[in-house]
Amino acid sequence: MFDKEALEVWADRMLLKHEVVDECEIHGVLTDNLDPGALEEAVEEARENPPEGLGGSDAAKAVQERLNEIGDECPGCVRNAES
Numbered sequence: 464m465f466d467k468e469a470l471e472v473w474a475d476r477m478l479l480k481h482e483v484v485d486e487c488e489i490h491g492v493l494t495d496n497l498d499p500g501a502l503e504e505a506v507e508e509a510r511e512n513p514p515e516g517l518g519g520s521d522a523a524k525a526v527q528e529r530l531n532e533i534g535d536e537c538p539g540c541v542r543n544a545e546s
């Protein structure tokens with residue numbers, strides 16, 4: 464069984480690598496770039512190069528599920544803009 468936390472870290476790295484998400488420079492929060500083409504690339508690489516101990520389709524699913532948890536705005540920046 465692949466460790467869930469390690470899998471999330473791996474999925475984040477895959478999303479960042481393909482610029483599916485950006486990392487806020489101030490808060491370190493990941494935000495969705497809303498780029499379906501980039502997501503396709505990230506999912507494709509996950510499928511072809513899954514982490515050790517995980518199947519390709521599970522790795523691809525993990526990347527997609529991880530993106531579902533990522534919003535398109537950094538909550539810290541939204542708060543700053545409001546104050």
Ligand SMILES: [Zn+2]
Pocket residue numbers: 487488489490491492537538539540541
């Ligand atoms: Zn921010």
